[in-house]
Amino acid sequence: MTPNTTPKRELRVRPIENGTVIDHITAGQSLNVLRILGIPDSSEDVVSVVINALGKHGKKDVVKIENRELNVREVDKISLIAPNAVINIIRNFDVFEKKQVVIPEHAEGVVRCINPNCISNSSEPVTSKFTITSVGGRISLRCEYCERVISENIATHLL
Amino acid sequence: MTFKDLHIISMKDFSRDTIDHILNTAEKLEPVARGVEKSDLLDGKVLSLLFFEPSTRTRMSFETAMIRLGGRVLNLGSVEASSIAKGETLADTIRVVEGYSDAIVLRHPKEGSARMASELASVPIINGGDGAGHHPTQTFLDLYTIRRESHLDGVKIALAGDLKYGRTVHSLCYALSLYNAEITLVSPKELRLPDEIIGDLKRRNIKVKQTDSIEEAISDVEVLYVTRIQKERFPDPAEYNKVASSLLITPALLENADPKLKIMHPLPRVNEIDPRVDESDHACYFNQSFYGVPVRMALLSLVMGALE
Numbered sequence A: 001m002t003p004n005t006t007p008k009r010e011l012r013v014r015p016i017e018n019g020t021v022i023d024h025i026t027a028g029q030s031l032n033v034l035r036i037l038g039i040p041d042s043s044e045d046v047v048s049v050v051i052n053a054l055g056k057h058g059k060k061d062v063v064k065i066e067n068r069e070l071n072v073r074e075v076d077k078i079s080l081i082a083p084n085a086v087i088n089i090i091r092n093f094d095v096f097e098k099k100q101v102v103i104p105e106h107a108e109g110v111v112r113c114i115n116p117n118c119i120s121n122s123s124e125p126v127t128s129k130f131t132i133t134s135v136g137g138r139i140s141l142r143c144e145y146c147e148r149v150i151s152e153n154i155a156t157h158l159l
Numbered sequence B: 001m002t003f004k005d006l007h008i009i010s011m012k013d014f015s016r017d018t019i020d021h022i023l024n025t026a027e028k029l030e031p032v033a034r035g036v037e038k039s040d041l042l043d044g045k046v047l048s049l050l051f052f053e054p055s056t057r058t059r060m061s062f063e064t065a066m067i068r069l070g071g072r073v074l075n076l077g078s079v080e081a082s083s084i085a086k087g088e089t090l091a092d093t094i095r096v097v098e099g100y101s102d103a104i105v106l107r108h109p110k111e112g113s114a115r116m117a118s119e120l121a122s123v124p125i126i127n128g129g130d131g132a133g134h135h136p137t138q139t140f141l142d143l144y145t146i147r148r149e150s151h152l153d154g155v156k157i158a159l160a161g162d163l164k165y166g167r168t169v170h171s172l173c174y175a176l177s178l179y180n181a182e183i184t185l186v187s188p189k190e191l192r193l194p195d196e197i198i199g200d201l202k203r204r205n206i207k208v209k210q211t212d213s214i215e216e217a218i219s220d221v222e223v224l225y226v227t228r229i230q231k232e233r234f235p236d237p238a239e240y241n242k243v244a245s246s247l248l249i250t251p252a253l254l255e256n257a258d259p260k261l262k263i264m265h266p267l268p269r270v271n272e273i274d275p276r277v278d279e280s281d282h283a284c285y286f287n288q289s290f291y292g293v294p295v296r297m298a299l300l301s302l303v304m305g306a307l308e
C-alpha cells in the first residue's frame, strides 16, 4: 500500500519560463480571449486559464500561454473585450515587460460589421474598418463604410 | 477647402460653410440649368454613370447637368449586359471605369459601396445612393429648394411620412441641424424617426417636436416635406390605408396653412399628395426636382476643378 503522499491540491498554476500572462481580463471573457488567440484549434501552446480569480478590483480572469508572444492585432482584439487587460511578457521566469492594452482608435479586419447589407460583408475585396470610441468604459465601434454601430456582444463579431 | 477631386459620399463630411458654397455655386448656374444661358465649363470632360439600381431623377439630372455644361456622359447601361453579369466585382469595375472618366456617379444597393469606391478611385466618386445609406446629392437639392423657395436659417419645417426607413429624411435632418431649423416630425408611431437621430438633434440644441397629426403640424410651419410611405412596411393592407389617408395632403388641409407654406416631396409620389394641390402656390415638388440640375452642376464643376 502506498502512503498517501499527494500534497494538498493548490490552485496556483505552475510558473512558466517563457511566454505571456494576460492578467486583469474582464471576468468571464477568458474563453473569448482564447478564441482570439486561436486556442486550441490552431495552436499547440500550453495554456492555463484562471476564471474568476480575486484581483484588487474584484473578479478577473487570467490566461497564461507558454512560449508565445502576442501580435498587435491580437492585442487590439483583446482590448475590445477586456479593456483593462494587462499583457505581461515572461522571459526566464520573470516579467520582462508589462503593458496595459490600449483601445485603438481604428480597427481594420478585426470585427465583422453587423449590417448584412454592408459592402464590407459582400464579396468585394474590402477589409472591415471601424472607428472606435469608448465613453465611460463602454466601447462602441462605428463601421467606416455603412456607419452602423456595434456596442453589444462585441466578442461575437470578432473576425 | 479645395473641391477638386473631392468625393461626395455622405452629408456628414460637409460643414455648413462648404454646403453654403455649393448652394451659392448652384444659384449662379441656375440660368444654365434652365437653358437660358450657355456654358462650356465642362467641355472635354467625361462623367460616368454607374447605376446598379433603377433611377429616373438622379440619373437624368446628372446627365442633363453634364450636357448643359458642355461635358459628355458615359452610361454603364444595363447590368445584365455588362461584365458585372460575369461576376466582376464593383472594385474592379471602379478601377476600370475611372480610366474612362473625370468623375463617377455610383448608385449601388450595398451600404458603404460609395465609400469603398472612393478609396479605390483617383477620380471623384459621387454617391448617387448606397442602399439604405446615403444620398447626399438629394440632400443638397433639398437644402437648395428650401433656400430658394423659403429660407434655410432657422426654418420651421415639418417632415412627414416614413421617417424610420427614409434615408433622405435622415441626412436632411442632419443637414438642417447645421441651420438651426425647428423640426416637427409627423409620422405614425410605427414609422417614427429612430431615437438615435432624435438624440443627435437634441444634442445639437435643435428644437424637435413629434406628432402623428398632420393638421396639428401644418398650422405652424414654413416648409412641409412629405415622403412616401411604402406599402411593404405594413403587413396589414388595412393598416397601411389608414396611415396613408391620415397623412394625405389635400386642398382642405391646406386652408389652415401659412399662405407662404411650401410643400416638398423627393418624388416619386404614390398618393401622399392630392393632385389638386399641384396647382397651388404651396406645391414646389416639381421645382424641387428641377433644382437637382443646378445643384448637380455645381457639384460636378467643383469636383472636376472647373470652378473653385
Ligand SMILES: Nc1ncnc2c1ncn2[C@@H]1O[C@H](COP(=O)(O)OP(=O)(O)O)[C@@H](O)[C@H]1O
Residues within 6 Å of the ligand: A014, A015, A016, A017, A021, A023, A062, A064, A086, A088, A090, A093, A094, A095, A098
Ligand atoms: N513566470 C511566471 N509564470 C506564470 N505567471 C507569472 C510569472 N510571472 C508572473 N506571472 C503572473 O503574471 C501576472 C503579472 O505579474 P506581476 O507583474 O508580478 O503582478 P502584478 O501585475 O499583479 O503586479 C500575475 O498574474 C502573475 O501571477
Ligand SMILES: [Zn+2]
Residues within 6 Å of the ligand: A113, A114, A115, A118, A119, A120, A143, A144, A145, A146, A147, A148, B112
Ligand atoms: Zn458596415
